[in-house]
Amino acid sequence: MFRRLEDARADISFSFEGREVTARPGDSVAAALLAAGLRSFRATPVSGAPRAPWCMMGACFDCLVEIDGVASRQACMTQVAPGMRVRRQRGAKALESDPAAETAA
Amino acid sequence: MKAYDLIVIGGGLVGGAIAWGAARQGASVALLDEGDVAYRAARGNFGLVWVQSKGAGMPPYAHWSRRSSEVWPQLAAALLQATELDVALRQPGGLHFCLNDAELEARAEMIQRMHNESGGSGTRMVGRAEMKAMVPAIGDGVVGASYCPIDGHANPLKLLRALHAALLKLGGAYLPGRTVDAIAGGEGGGFTLQAGAERFACAKLVIAAGLGSRKLAPMVGLDMPVTPLRGQIIVTERMRPFLDYATHVVRQTDEGSVLLGDSQEDVGFDNGTTVPVMQDIAARNLVMFPGLKDANIVRVWGALRVMTPDGYPIYEQSRTHPGAFAATCHSGVTLAGAHALELAPAILAGALPSGFDVFSSRRFHVQAA
Ligand SMILES: Cc1cc2nc3c(=O)[nH]c(=O)nc-3n(C[C@H](O)[C@H](O)[C@H](O)COP(=O)(O)OP(=O)(O)OC[C@H]3O[C@@H](n4cnc5c(N)ncnc54)[C@H](O)[C@@H]3O)c2cc1C
Ligand code: FES
Numbered sequence: 001m002f003r004r005l006e007d008a009r010a011d012i013s014f015s016f017e018g019r020e021v022t023a024r025p026g027d028s029v030a031a032a033l034l035a036a037g038l039r040s041f042r043a044t045p046v047s048g049a050p051r052a053p054w055c056m057m058g059a060c061f062d063c064l065v066e067i068d069g070v071a072s073r074q075a076c077m078t079q080v081a082p083g084m085r086v087r088r089q090r091g092a093k094a095l096e097s098d099p100a101a102e103t104a105a
Numbered sequence: 106m107k108a109y110d111l112i113v114i115g116g117g118l119v120g121g122a123i124a125w126g127a128a129r130q131g132a133s134v135a136l137l138d139e140g141d142v143a144y145r146a147a148r149g150n151f152g153l154v155w156v157q158s159k160g161a162g163m164p165p166y167a168h169w170s171r172r173s174s175e176v177w178p179q180l181a182a183a184l185l186q187a188t189e190l191d192v193a194l195r196q197p198g199g200l201h202f203c204l205n206d207a208e209l210e211a212r213a214e215m216i217q218r219m220h221n222e223s224g225g226s227g228t229r230m231v232g233r234a235e236m237k238a239m240v241p242a243i244g245d246g247v248v249g250a251s252y253c254p255i256d257g258h259a260n261p262l263k264l265l266r267a268l269h270a271a272l273l274k275l276g277g278a279y280l281p282g283r284t285v286d287a288i289a290g291g292e293g294g295g296f297t298l299q300a301g302a303e304r305f306a307c308a309k310l311v312i313a314a315g316l317g318s319r320k321l322a323p324m325v326g327l328d329m330p331v332t333p334l335r336g337q338i339i340v341t342e343r344m345r346p347f348l349d350y351a352t353h354v355v356r357q358t359d360e361g362s363v364l365l366g367d368s369q370e371d372v373g374f375d376n377g378t379t380v381p382v383m384q385d386i387a388a389r390n391l392v393m394f395p396g397l398k399d400a401n402i403v404r405v406w407g408a409l410r411v412m413t414p415d416g417y418p419i420y421e422q423s424r425t426h427p428g429a430f431a432a433t434c435h436s437g438v439t440l441a442g443a444h445a446l447e448l449a450p451a452i453l454a455g456a457l458p459s460g461f462d463v464f465s466s467r468r469f470h471v472q473a474a
Contacts, residue, residue, distance in 0.1 A: 045343040045361050061342075061403075072342055072401055092343040092361045095242050095396030 002034045010035075014084035023080040030056060030063045030075035033086070041065055041075060042089035064089040109135045109278075111453065112298060112307035114285050114321060115314035117147035118261070118437035119444060121268035122180075123311055126449025128275040129183075135278040135307070136269070137285055137300060144316050144333065144376060147437060149408025151338060151364055152261040153351050154439050157199060157228045157253030161215060165463050166417050167223035170436070173443035174255045180442040181259070187274050190267040192259050193359040199256025199351035200231075200240065202247045202393055209249045216251050228253040242347045246392040258351040260358065261438050268445075285314070288324040288429075296325070296429065311452060313432045315411045316374075326425030328466040329433055333374055333409035337382050338366035341400040348394075355390055363400065365390045369410075376407045410435050420448070420457055420464040430457070431466070 010022040016033060023032035030053040033041065040050035042064045053063035056076045063075040065086050071093040075086075109132075113124040116138030124136040156174045160167025174196065181194040203209040213230050220228070231252045237243055239252075269279045283300035288310070290296045298305045312321050312329065322329040343361030356364045368382050383405060390397060411433055413419055418434035430452050434440055451458045 070399060092345045093400065094345040095347045095394065095400075096398050 001037065001039065004035055012080055012082050014080055014082065014086060016086045017088060021086075027080045028056075028076050029065065029067065029078045029080050029084070029086055032080050033075065040088070043091055045092035048091065106297070106304045106306050107135070108295075108306040108308075109133045110307065111135075111309045111311065112137060112296070112305055113311045113313055114298070115139075115312070115317065116269065116279060116281065117145055117313065117315050118150075118265060118268070118441055119147075119315070119432055119434065120311070120313035121147070121265055121272070122437070122441045122444035123313060123432060123449045123452065124277060124279075125268045125272045125275070126445035127453050128272050128277040129445075130450050130453050132453055133276070134272065135280060135305060136272060137283040137298070137305065138279065138281045139284045139314075139317060140282045144374065144409045146315055146408055146411055147265050148262065149336075149338070149376070149406055150261050150438060151336070151366065152258050152356060152358075152438055153199070153353075154194070154196065154257040154259055154442075155199060155351065155353070155436065156226055156255050156439065157201060157251060158215070158219075158353075159436065159439065160223060160417075161219050162222070163417050163463070164223040165460055167219060167226070169418075169443055170439055171226055171255065172447070173440045174257065175442070176446045177257070177259075177442035180445055184264075184267040184271055187271040188267050190263055190270060192264045192267055194257060194259040195349070195351075195359070196255065196257030197349045197351070198252055198254040199258075199353075200236070200250040200252055201353045202236075202243075202250045204246055204392060205248060212251050226253055226255060240348060240350065242394055242396050244392050244395045256351045258356050258358075259438060264438065264441060268441075284317075285321060288321065290426075296426075308428060309452065309455075310429045311432055312430070315433070316409060318411075318431065318433055322431055325429035326423040327421060327429060327431045328469070329413075329419055329431050330466070330469060331411050331413055331419075331433055333372075334412045334435075335368070335370040335372050335376060335407050335409055336366060337368045337370075337378050337386065337405065337407045338364055339383060339386055339402055340364055340404040341397065342403050344397075344400060347396070352393075355393060362403075363397065365397075374409070376409050378405050378407045414469055418464055419466050420461050421466055422457060428455075 012023040051062045054060045058077045065075045067073045113120045128134040159170035287299040295308045296310045318329040341363040348357040354367045421431045423429040
C-alpha cells in the first residue's frame with residue numbers, strides 16, 4: 001500500500017509478531033511496519049475491529065502496539081531500535097498483575 | 106409567551122431527572138438550561154450510585170438514598186425503552202477500602218452508627234482475605250473494606266443524555282442557552298420567567314440550577330446556600346475488566362476505562378486541574394491497585410460539586426410562593442432514580458413526599474431561642 005520515496009538502505013532489524021522486519025534509521029515503528037506492508041496494528045477493546053495508524057503524529061491512538069512487553073504504546077511516536085520486539089495490541093491492556101492476562105499471553 | 110405546567114430551571118442531573126419524571130406523568134414541561142459557560146457537575150462526575158455512607162447523621166437522607174438505589178433499575182429500564190440508550194447501570198455492590206487498622210476501625214464504627222440510626226442497608230466490614238477474593242487485583246497495602254450490596258455505578262453522561270432525550274420524546278422542551286435572570290409571580294397565579302429577551306410562563310417551578318440556584322432561590326422566597334467543592338478526576342485508557350464493584354476512589358466503566366479520583370478542594374469557582382492533586386490521586390490508587398502502574402492516562406478534568414452547608418440535600422416548597430420548589434443535592438447520579446420516579450410526581454401533585462420537612466433550608470436558620 002505504501003512505497004518509500006527513496007531506496008536508502010534498510011539495515012535495522014526488529015521483529016513483529018516474531019517475524020523479522022527491516023527498517024531505516026529514524027523510522028518510527030509505525031512507518032517501518034507500514035512500509036513492510038502491514039495493515040492491521042491492533043484490535044479495538046470494545047468491538048475487536050482491526051485498526052492501523054491514522055494521524056502519524058501522536059493524536060489519535062489508533063496505532064497502538066505492544067513493544068518489548070509494554071502494552072498500548074504509540075507506534076507512530078516510537079523510534080525503531082535494533083532487536084525491538086513488537087506485537088499487535090489485542091484489545092485492552094491488562095492490569096500489570098492480572099493473573100488471567102499472564103496465562104492468556 | 107409559551108406556558109407550561111412545569112418549568113425546571115437547570116438541565117443537570119437533578120433538573121433533568123425531575124423534568125423527565127414530570128413529563129412521564131403527562132405534564133407539559135420545559136427544562137431551561139444555561140449554556141457552556143455554566144459550571145455543570147452533571148458533566149464532570151464520577152458516576153457512582155453510592156449508598157453506604159450517605160445520610161450518616163440524617164436517617165431520612167439515608168433512606169432516600171437507599172430508595173433511589175432500589176428504583177434505579179426501573180429508571181434505567183424506562184430510559185432504555187424510551188431512548189434505546191443504555192446508561193450502563195451495574196449494582197454489584199460497593200467497596201470502601203481502608204489502608205490501615207485505624208481507618209478500618211473508624212469505618213466499622215461509622216457503619217455501625219448508621220445501622221443504629223437508619224437500620225440496615227446490608228453494609229458490613231470485610232477482612233483482607235474476603236476482599237482479596239472479591240477483588241484479586243487489590244494491593245497488599247489495603248487491609249480491609251466496608252461492603253454495601255446495594256451500591257453500584259452508571260455512565261453519568263449517558264444518563265444525562267438519556268434524560269434529555271426521553272423528555273423530548275414525551276413532547277417536553279429542553280431549552281439550552283436560556284439563563285434565567287428573573288422570576289416573577291407566584292401569588293397563586295403561576296410564574297413568569299425571564300431568560301434574556303425571552304419570557305416563559307408556568308404553573309409550577311423547580312429550581313435545580315446547581316451552583317446557579319443560590320442566586321435564583323431568593324426570587325421566590327427560597328434559600329439554597331450552595332457552594333462549590335472541586336473534585337479532580339483521572340481517566341486511563343481502556344483496560345481489561347478487573348473491577349466490577351463500585352468503589353469510592355476507582356471505577357472501571359463498562360467499556361474498560363478506569364476513573365480515579367476522590368479529591369475535595371475548596372477553591373471557589375475554579376474547575377481547573379493541578380499536578381500535585383493528580384499525583385496524590387495516582388499515588389493513592391497505586392496502593393489500592395499496583396497493577397495500574399503502566400496504565401496510560403488519557404484524560405483529566407476538574408469539576409465543581411454543589412454543596413449545601415451540611416452536605417445534605419435541600420428539598421423545599423416556598424411558603425411565600427407556593428408552587429415554587431427547591432431541589433439540590435451533591436449526589437445527583439445516586440438520587441436520579443428517586444428524583445425521577447418519586448420526587449417529580451410529588452411536585453406535580455403539589456406537595457413534597459411526606460417527611461421531607463427535614464430537608465428544608467430552615468435547618469440553616471436556627472434562631473438562638
Ligand atoms: C468531581 C465530582 C464527582 C461526583 N461524583 C458523583 C458520584 O459519583 N455520584 C453521584 O451521585 N454524584 C456525584 N457528583 C455530583 C453530581 O454530579 C451532581 O449531584 C449532579 O450533577 C447534579 O447536579 P445538579 O443538577 O444540581 O447541578 P449541575 O449538574 O451543575 O446542573 C445545573 C445546571 O443548571 C444550569 N443553570 C445554572 N444557572 C442557571 C440559570 N440561571 N438559568 C438556567 N440554567 C441554569 C447549568 O447550566 C447546569 O446545567 C459528583 C460531582 C463532582 C463535581
Ligand atoms: S497514528 Fe495517530 S497516534 Fe499514532
